[in-house]
Amino acid sequence: MNLALGIDIGGTKISYALVDNNGIINGEVFKISTPKTSNEIKKLLKEIIKDFEEKVEFVAIATAGTVNNENNKVIGSTANLPEGYKEIDFSELSCKKVFVENDANCAAWAEYRIGASKGCKNSIMLTLGTGVGGGIIINGKLLKGRSGGAGEMHFAMSRNKRRQCTCGAWDCFEAYASGNGLRKTAIEITGNPVITTYNVVEGVKNGDMKSIEALNVWQNDIALGILGLANLFDTECFVLSGSMEKFVDVEEVEKTVNELVLTSKVKVYHAKAGNYAGMVGAVLLGNELL
Amino acid sequence: MNLALGIDIGGTKISYALVDNNGIINGEVFKISTPKTSNEIKKLLKEIIKDFEEKVEFVAIATAGTVNNENNKVIGSTANLPEGYKEIDFSELSCKKVFVENDANCAAWAEYRIGASKGCKNSIMLTLGTGVGGGIIINGKLLKGRSGGAGEMHFAMSRNKRRQCTCGAWDCFEAYASGNGLRKTAIEITGNPVITTYNVVEGVKNGDMKSIEALNVWQNDIALGILGLANLFDTECFVLSGSMEKFVDVEEVEKTVNELVLTSKVKVYHAKAGNYAGMVGAVLLGNELL
Numbered sequence: 001m002n003l004a005l006g007i008d009i010g011g012t013k014i015s016y017a018l019v020d021n022n023g024i025i026n027g028e029v030f031k032i033s034t035p036k037t038s039n040e041i042k043k044l045l046k047e048i049i050k051d052f053e054e055k056v057e058f059v060a061i062a063t064a065g066t067v068n069n070e071n072n073k074v075i076g077s078t079a080n081l082p083e084g085y086k087e088i089d090f091s092e093l094s095c096k097k098v099f100v101e102n103d104a105n106c107a108a109w110a111e112y113r114i115g116a117s118k119g120c121k122n123s124i125m126l127t128l129g130t131g132v133g134g135g136i137i138i139n140g141k142l143l144k145g146r147s148g149g150a151g152e153m154h155f156a157m158s159r160n161k162r163r164q165c166t167c168g169a170w171d172c173f174e175a176y177a178s179g180n181g182l183r184k185t186a187i188e189i190t191g192n193p194v195i196t197t198y199n200v201v202e203g204v205k206n207g208d209m210k211s212i213e214a215l216n217v218w219q220n221d222i223a224l225g226i227l228g229l230a231n232l233f234d235t236e237c238f239v240l241s242g243s244m245e246k247f248v249d250v251e252e253v254e255k256t257v258n259e260l261v262l263t264s265k266v267k268v269y270h271a272k273a274g275n276y277a278g279m280v281g282a283v284l285l286g287n288e289l290l
Numbered sequence: 291m292n293l294a295l296g297i298d299i300g301g302t303k304i305s306y307a308l309v310d311n312n313g314i315i316n317g318e319v320f321k322i323s324t325p326k327t328s329n330e331i332k333k334l335l336k337e338i339i340k341d342f343e344e345k346v347e348f349v350a351i352a353t354a355g356t357v358n359n360e361n362n363k364v365i366g367s368t369a370n371l372p373e374g375y376k377e378i379d380f381s382e383l384s385c386k387k388v389f390v391e392n393d394a395n396c397a398a399w400a401e402y403r404i405g406a407s408k409g410c411k412n413s414i415m416l417t418l419g420t421g422v423g424g425g426i427i428i429n430g431k432l433l434k435g436r437s438g439g440a441g442e443m444h445f446a447m448s449r450n451k452r453r454q455c456t457c458g459a460w461d462c463f464e465a466y467a468s469g470n471g472l473r474k475t476a477i478e479i480t481g482n483p484v485i486t487t488y489n490v491v492e493g494v495k496n497g498d499m500k501s502i503e504a505l506n507v508w509q510n511d512i513a514l515g516i517l518g519l520a521n522l523f524d525t526e527c528f529v530l531s532g533s534m535e536k537f538v539d540v541e542e543v544e545k546t547v548n549e550l551v552l553t554s555k556v557k558v559y560h561a562k563a564g565n566y567a568g569m570v571g572a573v574l575l576g577n578e579l580l
Contacts (some may be wrong), residue, residue, distance in 0.1 A: 019552020066553070100340070100565070122436040134524075137431065145428075149553035155518025158448055159466070159511060162361040169517065169550040176449070221449060227459065228445025232426075232522070234435020260459040262366070263439035 004286060005052040007045065007280030008103060009063040010034060011080025014041075015276065018055065019283040023114045028278060038084030042093070049094045058097040058290055060257055060282035061090055062106035071100050071289065076149055099286030103153065103278040105142055107271075108135020110281030111239045115273030120236045124229055126153065128222070128244035131166060132174040132181075136233065142285070153177070155228065158168040159219060171287070176221040179244045185221070186214035201247060219248055223256040226268065234263035241271035294571030294576060295342040298393060301351040301370025302326060305566065306338055309573040313404045317436065318577070321565060328374030328506055332380030332383070339384045348387040348580055350572035351380055352396040356439040361390050366439055370566065376409075389576030393568040396442065397561075398425025400571030401529045410526045414441065414519055418512070418534035421456060422464040422471075426523065432575070442466070445518065447511060466511040468514065471536045475511070476504035491537060509538055515545040516558065524553035531561035 001027060006019040014034050018026040029046075035041050036226070049059055066076035072091040074081070090100040101109075106130045108125035117123035121140040127133035133152045136143040143150045151238055158171035165172035175181050179197045186200045187193055203211025226238055240248055252267040274278060293316060296309040304324050308316040313331055320338075325331050339349055355375070356366035362381040364371070380390040391399075398407075398415035407413035411430040417423035422443040426433040433440045448461035455462040465471050469487045476490045477483055478502045493501025516528055530538055544558040563570060 050553065069331040082320045095476040138428065138435075143428065143523070145553060146526045147554040148385055150523035150524035152524075152552045154552055155445060156447060156514045158450075159514060160448070167550070167552055172518075209552070224449060228462075229522075231444040232439055232440065232443035232519075233433070234440035234442075236436045262442045262457050263435060263443055 002057045003055055004283040005049065005056045005059045006276075006277040006283045007048065007061045008060065008276065008282070009041070009045075009061060009081075010103070011064055014044065014048075015279060017276065017279060019051065019060070019280055020284070021287050023110060023273075023284050024282045025084065025276060027048050032098075036082060040087060041082070041085065042088055045093050046067060047249035048286055051136055052083060053094055053096055058094060058099060059094045060279070060286035061098065061100040062103040064280040066147070067100055067102050067187055068148045069144050074100075075147065092250035097286075097290050099282065099283055101142075101285055102135075102151075103146075104133035104287060105135040106281030107273065107277035107281070108137060108281070109142060109216065109285045110239070110273035110277040111271055112137050114280070115253065115277065115285045116239045116271055117237050120267075122234065122236045123239065123271035124233065124235050125239040125241055126177070126226075127221075128240060128248070129177065129178060129242040130179050132178045133242070138233065153225070155225075159223065173221075173225040176218070177225055181221065182214065182218040182244070185217050186211065189214045189217065190224050197244075204247075210290070215247065220252060220275070222248060223253045226266070227257045227260055228251060230261045231263055232265050236264070237267040237269060239269050239271050242272060245270055292347045293345055293348045294573040295339060295346045296299065296566075296573045297338065297349065297351045298350060298475065298566065298569040298572070299327040299335075300373075300393070301354055304334065304338075307568060307569060308342065308567065309350070309570055311573070313400060313563075313570045314573050315570065322372075326372060327510065328372050328378060331372070331402050335383050335578055341385055343386055343473070346386060348389060348576055349384045349573055350391040350569070350576035351388065351390040352568035352572040353390060354393055356437070357390055357392050358438045359434050362388070364390075368430045375441060387576075387580050389572065389580050390516060391432075391572055391575055392425075392438075392441075394423035396569070396571030396575060397531060397563065397567035398427060398529070398571070399432060399575045400563035400567040401531070401561055403574045404570070405567065406529045406559035406561055408526050410557075412524065412526045414419055414523065414525050415529040415530065415531055416467070416512075417532035418467060419532040419536070420469050423466045427485075428523065443515070445515075445527040447514065449451070462513075471511065471534065471535070472504065472508040472537075475507050476501065479504045479507065482487075487534075491579070494537075498559070509543060510546065512538060516543060516556070517547045517550055520551045520556050521549055521553055525556055526554070527557040527559060529559050529561050535546050
């Protein structure tokens with residue numbers, strides 16, 4: 001079985017492991033805090049790669065940020081990564097081939113190849129966390145767009161400038177469907193300006209009516225966003241991942257979407273490619289594209 | 291020069307002409323009222339095709355409705371076409387090869403090959419008429435989706451159920467960006483429940499402030515929709531076509547979008563593939579896909 005080194009570079013930690021070409025992790029997953037500067041990140045990556053280089057066919061990196069269409073540099077959306085990160089040419093980090101792709105795109109690919117959307121050639125993964133990420137697969141290929149940035153889940157859910165989004169625009173899907181969106185919805189419903197996402201989730205567990213209402217409104221916003229995506233992309237299935245996805249009733253969302261969708265009926269699933277879907281997906285994508 | 295017979299089947303009329311493989315119409319464009327029943331439509335198409343069959347390499351049909359991925363049958367969205375239309379197998383209408391595709395997709399392809407978005411491999415055409423249609427081109431290929439229905443411009447612009455859309459859902463892009471959307475915006479702004487789209491357009495010409503306000507709100511809604519599409523698809527350029535596009539200040543829309551877009555900057559153009567972009571695009575697509 002051929003092995004690759006999978007690396008996942010996040011804002012707080014870097015994870016890495018040997019991954020075979022079926023997407024199975026071999027042995028331990030190592031974790032280390034993400035250094036504060038780009039030079040230190042580059043140095044660390046070189047050291048990690050050096051330790052494994054001889055054993056692997058190639059190196060596959062999942063990273064925050066937009067990756068260009070040549071899959072060698074990050075070109076945008078690097079809010080959590082230090083200055084200079086965009087200057088790193090990942091292909092120079094190893095004597096072996098290096099593949100790099102956005103982490104949400106990699107995770108979407110892992111779901112498509114070995115996870116919840118396995119075999120669904122037209123599928124979209126939505127990562128519901130503090131924000132919302134996404135990866136879009138069309139006819140068995142990852143949608144990259146003109147420069148590599150496709151899949152930004154920033155489309156307006158309101159014309160009324162109710163919530164400013166992290167991107168600078170107003171009322172993006174992210175501002176409603178994320179964990180932060182749930183918090184903001186709960187503030188609107190409860191009138192409590194300091195309520196947290198955690199409070200809402202606990203409230204739901206304890207049968208608090210306003211928390212349940214907030215969760216339902218949040219879930220309906222997710223369904224509304226998925227409906228629009230389904231009409232645009234004529235997607236077979238949607239996969240929800242991220243820290244917030246476990247609070248979504250996927251059957252209810254699926255039902256709501258299918259009552260109104262104009263294209264084909266959709267399936268909505270919980271993710272199942274696991275916590276390391278990013279690095280695994282990077283290896284699976286690298287396998288096909290390198 | 292090889293010729294094809296291009297046919298455009300709309301809800302009110304059927305147009306047809308000989309088109310060469312550069313998309314140039316040869317001679318007259320014929321027009322005839324669309325018959326009231328599917329059997330009559332089928333009979334008429336056979337007669338039209340019979341007259342031209344010997345001169346052409348293939349027959350290319352642009353039609354209202356969703357066309358399946360085998361490009362031989364309409365499978366959805368046939369509001370303006372009679373019952374039974376979905377049963378027509380277009381490939382049986384001629385002894386020559388028959389290509390059929392949705393009219394908005396065909397027009398988008400004509401813009402991409404010979405029109406405003408010529409050479410833009412990632413482009414989206416929006417047809418602003420009574421409703422809103424669309425055709426999406428990704429990496430030089432038409433986006434069809436799972437069943438052929440991709441490109442439905444029905445994504446929510448509001449969570450508040452303000453305007454029911456023709457599709458049954460609420461507050462779709464179509465309900466704001468269409469001619470009907472402009473009328474509804476003008477009703478909200480003027481309080482006049484019987485104002486027409488024509489009244490607004492005339493009002494703008496005459497310097498009526500409320501008409502100008504309505505047009506600006508409408509244009510801003512178009513920009514908001516384009517912003518979301520740009521973030522999702524990382525599109526290079528947008529082309530506006532249809533009866534309403536001439537009222538859009540494309541430079542203003544482009545500026546508004548580019549102030550907030552997360553992916554690459556976009557261009558927004560008026561369509562220029564002409565009134566017969568549907569049939570011409572059908573021939574150009576047929577040329578590549580048959």
